[in-house]
Amino acid sequence: MNVNLTTIGERAKAASYALASAGTMVKNRALQEMYEAFYKNSGKIAAANAQDLLIAKGSGMSDAMLDRLTFDVRRIEKSADAIQEIIALPDPVGRVTGGSTHANGMTIEKVTVPLGVIGVIFESRPNVTIDAAALCLKAGNAVILRGGKEAIQTNVAIVAVMREALARVGLPSDCVQLVEDTTRESALEMMRLNRYIDVLIPRGGAGLIRSVMENASVPVIETGTGNCHIYVDENADIAMAAEIVCNAKLSRPSVCNAAESLILHEKVARWALPIIAERLRKKNVEIFGDEIACRIMKDITPATEEDWGKEYLDYKISVKVVKSLDEAIRHINKYSSHHSEAIITQSYDSAEKFLALIDSAAVYVNASTRFTDGGEFGFGAEIGISTQKLHARGPVGLPELVTQKYLIRGKGQIRT
Amino acid sequence: MNVNLTTIGERAKAASYALASAGTMVKNRALQEMYEAFYKNSGKIAAANAQDLLIAKGSGMSDAMLDRLTFDVRRIEKSADAIQEIIALPDPVGRVTGGSTHANGMTIEKVTVPLGVIGVIFESRPNVTIDAAALCLKAGNAVILRGGKEAIQTNVAIVAVMREALARVGLPSDCVQLVEDTTRESALEMMRLNRYIDVLIPRGGAGLIRSVMENASVPVIETGTGNCHIYVDENADIAMAAEIVCNAKLSRPSVCNAAESLILHEKVARWALPIIAERLRKKNVEIFGDEIACRIMKDITPATEEDWGKEYLDYKISVKVVKSLDEAIRHINKYSSHHSEAIITQSYDSAEKFLALIDSAAVYVNASTRFTDGGEFGFGAEIGISTQKLHARGPVGLPELVTQKYLIRGKGQIRT
Numbered sequence: 001m002n003v004n005l006t007t008i009g010e011r012a013k014a015a016s017y018a019l020a021s022a023g024t025m026v027k028n029r030a031l032q033e034m035y036e037a038f039y040k041n042s043g044k045i046a047a048a049n050a051q052d053l054l055i056a057k058g059s060g061m062s063d064a065m066l067d068r069l070t071f072d073v074r075r076i077e078k079s080a081d082a083i084q085e086i087i088a089l090p091d092p093v094g095r096v097t098g099g100s101t102h103a104n105g106m107t108i109e110k111v112t113v114p115l116g117v118i119g120v121i122f123e124s125r126p127n128v129t130i131d132a133a134a135l136c137l138k139a140g141n142a143v144i145l146r147g148g149k150e151a152i153q154t155n156v157a158i159v160a161v162m163r164e165a166l167a168r169v170g171l172p173s174d175c176v177q178l179v180e181d182t183t184r185e186s187a188l189e190m191m192r193l194n195r196y197i198d199v200l201i202p203r204g205g206a207g208l209i210r211s212v213m214e215n216a217s218v219p220v221i222e223t224g225t226g227n228c229h230i231y232v233d234e235n236a237d238i239a240m241a242a243e244i245v246c247n248a249k250l251s252r253p254s255v256c257n258a259a260e261s262l263i264l265h266e267k268v269a270r271w272a273l274p275i276i277a278e279r280l281r282k283k284n285v286e287i288f289g290d291e292i293a294c295r296i297m298k299d300i301t302p303a304t305e306e307d308w309g310k311e312y313l314d315y316k317i318s319v320k321v322v323k324s325l326d327e328a329i330r331h332i333n334k335y336s337s338h339h340s341e342a343i344i345t346q347s348y349d350s351a352e353k354f355l356a357l358i359d360s361a362a363v364y365v366n367a368s369t370r371f372t373d374g375g376e377f378g379f380g381a382e383i384g385i386s387t388q389k390l391h392a393r394g395p396v397g398l399p400e401l402v403t404q405k406y407l408i409r410g411k412g413q414i415r416t
Numbered sequence: 417m418n419v420n421l422t423t424i425g426e427r428a429k430a431a432s433y434a435l436a437s438a439g440t441m442v443k444n445r446a447l448q449e450m451y452e453a454f455y456k457n458s459g460k461i462a463a464a465n466a467q468d469l470l471i472a473k474g475s476g477m478s479d480a481m482l483d484r485l486t487f488d489v490r491r492i493e494k495s496a497d498a499i500q501e502i503i504a505l506p507d508p509v510g511r512v513t514g515g516s517t518h519a520n521g522m523t524i525e526k527v528t529v530p531l532g533v534i535g536v537i538f539e540s541r542p543n544v545t546i547d548a549a550a551l552c553l554k555a556g557n558a559v560i561l562r563g564g565k566e567a568i569q570t571n572v573a574i575v576a577v578m579r580e581a582l583a584r585v586g587l588p589s590d591c592v593q594l595v596e597d598t599t600r601e602s603a604l605e606m607m608r609l610n611r612y613i614d615v616l617i618p619r620g621g622a623g624l625i626r627s628v629m630e631n632a633s634v635p636v637i638e639t640g641t642g643n644c645h646i647y648v649d650e651n652a653d654i655a656m657a658a659e660i661v662c663n664a665k666l667s668r669p670s671v672c673n674a675a676e677s678l679i680l681h682e683k684v685a686r687w688a689l690p691i692i693a694e695r696l697r698k699k700n701v702e703i704f705g706d707e708i709a710c711r712i713m714k715d716i717t718p719a720t721e722e723d724w725g726k727e728y729l730d731y732k733i734s735v736k737v738v739k740s741l742d743e744a745i746r747h748i749n750k751y752s753s754h755h756s757e758a759i760i761t762q763s764y765d766s767a768e769k770f771l772a773l774i775d776s777a778a779v780y781v782n783a784s785t786r787f788t789d790g791g792e793f794g795f796g797a798e799i800g801i802s803t804q805k806l807h808a809r810g811p812v813g814l815p816e817l818v819t820q821k822y823l824i825r826g827k828g829q830i831r832t
Contacts, residue, residue, distance in 0.1 A: 012484040017556045017749065021772055046438070070606030100794050102541055106783050108793055115805050116775065171660025199804050213610065213633050219806045220635070249832035255536065293419035333433065355823045356437055367522050376831070380514050384806065389531050389614050389819035392809040403805035405773045406793070412656040415792070 002215040005189045007197025008144055008177050012117040014172035016142035020114050024168060027138055031087045033165035034134065038080035041161050048157035050125065060102040071126040071154050077132040080228070089380045091400045093140045108408040113404045114140030116198035120383075121189055121212060123204040124148035129158045132203070135383050138224045141402035142175045144197065146190055149182035156180065191216035192352050193291045198403075202398070203384050203387045206311055223384030223394055223398075226256030227311045227337035228369040231328045231354070233345035238272045240366060241344040246279050247368040254313050256385055257340050257372040261318045262310065263328045269321045270296055275317075285315045292321040299335075308335040325350050334357050338345060338387050340369040361387060361394040421605050424560055425612025426592050428533040431590035432558035436530050440507040442585060443554055447503045449581035450550065454496035456488045463471050464573035466544065472566050482668075487542040487570050488591065495546040498797060502550045504616045508814045509556045522826040528818045532614035535606055536799075537628060539620040540564035545574045547630045548619070549592045551799050555817035556647055558591045560613065562606055565598035607632035614819075617812070618802050622727055637816075641802030642672030642755035643727045644785040647744045648772070649761035650681040654688045655775045656782060657760040662695050663784040664758070670729050672801055673788040674755050677724065677734045677745045686712055688719030693735075708737035724751040739767050745773050752776055754803050756785040777803060777810040 005125075038045070049071040056069055071079075098110040118141045120132045129145055136143035147155045161171035168303035179186055191200060191212060199219055202212040206225045213222060232241045232249055248259035264272055273296050277287055280398055287293075288303035300319070307318040308331070322328045332341050343354040351365040362372040374382030374395035383401065386392040392400035417752040435443075454461070465487040471487055487495075488689040498680045534557045536548045545561055552559035556726040571594055579589035597600055607616060607628060615635055622641045629638060646664055648657045664675035680688055691711050693703055703709075704723045706714035716735070723734040724747070738744045748757055758780035759770040767781040790798030790811035799817065802808040808816035 108645045136792050219804055244830055251831055324803050362822040367824055367829040368831050370831035388635055393820050394822050406778040406810050408778060408780045408783055413783040414660055415667055415784050415786035
């Protein structure tokens, strides 16, 4: 059944108020119920997914996309297992983070509270549906999910299981709702539902993120686009540089913390580029180089201005040669999506300057950009990697899914 | 001279990178130079202000608005003195707020860094120009100021003084820039200057805030609208209630933490309302009441649905009678602007329930909403009161004018 967004919003808001006063135990019990229900209903969900896959195949979806859409019993169980990790994480709600006593005797206490209603707009990976809902719930937030139309039957089945689990522990099932209308209009309406949605989190490709940033009046946490750079300094260990570039480019080219651009100091470019390029080419990486790079290696494709800003998410990399560390920093700050960047250097001064001046969420010295990840940083599950500066920057986990409020207790104090 | 916004943006971004690596001492020296320069140039600024006032009077501006626009020598010196307070506050940049060592030996450090470029859109109070620029500067941010057209000559004079002071200590004068084009188009363009502006802060009335929320694609910190409620519980001390309501309504009706709505439990309404109303009426407060309130006191104006959501900023208040604490909480959460609300009660359970369930930045028991203020909360100067949940909620001071970044130091680590 299609329910209109205002109704969904009203229900979410009401549910969020009930959830705000639910303790950790109740929320964890709901998550445990979900975990068990996913194991029990994995066949039903997989069957719904099979129908989505059938339609997707019929419409000529690519193999890579079909793989992302696939949610078989094994993957469902893996998603269910991830809920156990969320149960084990500390509750971010109710921490006292500051406070004081006013000269007039009032106490002022700052505590963490849920954000309220979180909207999540995503594409066609069904595991996102479970991850996002479980994280929002653990942080005491009601969630409105809007996935891609390709996964609609899978999502309906998943959300039904979650809603039943909520009801079984006495929480409103409207803590988790799905927008079944997958038209572009419903996405746009959701982006402007300020009255009911406190925060909107888009999860997906650059096009989705851009559309949300352009159209949303609801406050947004921008996540996930990664045009990550690796700069090889004049004092770099070239063997280390090659190792890190290959890891950052090749270990998983389709993710946001993969490297997309290699910047080389001119003093090392001539011998470092052939070494790195050879290793990348063995894995069929296409290289787009600036003039100097193309002069060093004849068979490099000339880069266009557009290449510098591109997130290929593919076996492609751009290469630029610079005269100095300062030029590298300027280039990166200009073209980066401000996700993750690395310098390879043996110079203390270069390392510290790069760390200080690069304007990105995660800045590395002598390590792969692929480490920007909630798990690797020790935060547990994440709902995305924020590339904006408000509220959350870098991996967005449970501690970022709350806000704060001030509680003031007095005995009749007035302001004079 | 009118400079186009892209140029202003580019210059601000470049200045912000220079400022990001400036230490506390340099920033404080710039602020000290500004302080001295405002004393030295107060005559010049006051003369520019006199010209603005002349035009404003000619166009029939109200006395209240003229008062807000007035920036005479005494007020200029008061604004300059406020810079001394900002100098005395701790630098929010460069704090290490977390970190860990990865199992592979990399260190992960989380540090506070400036937001970058902050845009401030405001109306015609010239002290905002100085306050906002000084706060942004202390937190290491370049600022783009766009004030109302009524104050343009005053703002030009103020910003010239600040830019000269920056140059004297060797900082780029583009750390502080003014948008001299005061058309609506320039405001709209600024709201969508994502490439250069990291965060936009509107300061002004509800209309300005709404326009920014509707139109901005740049991340916004929503500030300042306050439809604040005071709920008088069935267990309230009515003398205390009257005292607090009068303080919250009357001590400064034009500010955002003033009370706009009084909610009374039906068990006390009959005798509490006449007591409170009599005191408010002595100060010529107009009362808009619901049906029951109008039945209790014959000469109350009937409230319309619109009244419940209104921020009067005037000698007006709405009054509603409820059957229960729950109804009061539901009403407040529905109509409030989520700024500040208070309960007057002697009941522990009512107090704790109100604190837990009211969805506002500051929630009070037995104290006036007028205390929601950076100074009163012990944070020093503030750039506004945030009514949104992302990043900052409540008074936005120096600690909220920074973001964080992760610095990772390795020795060649790759992700396996």
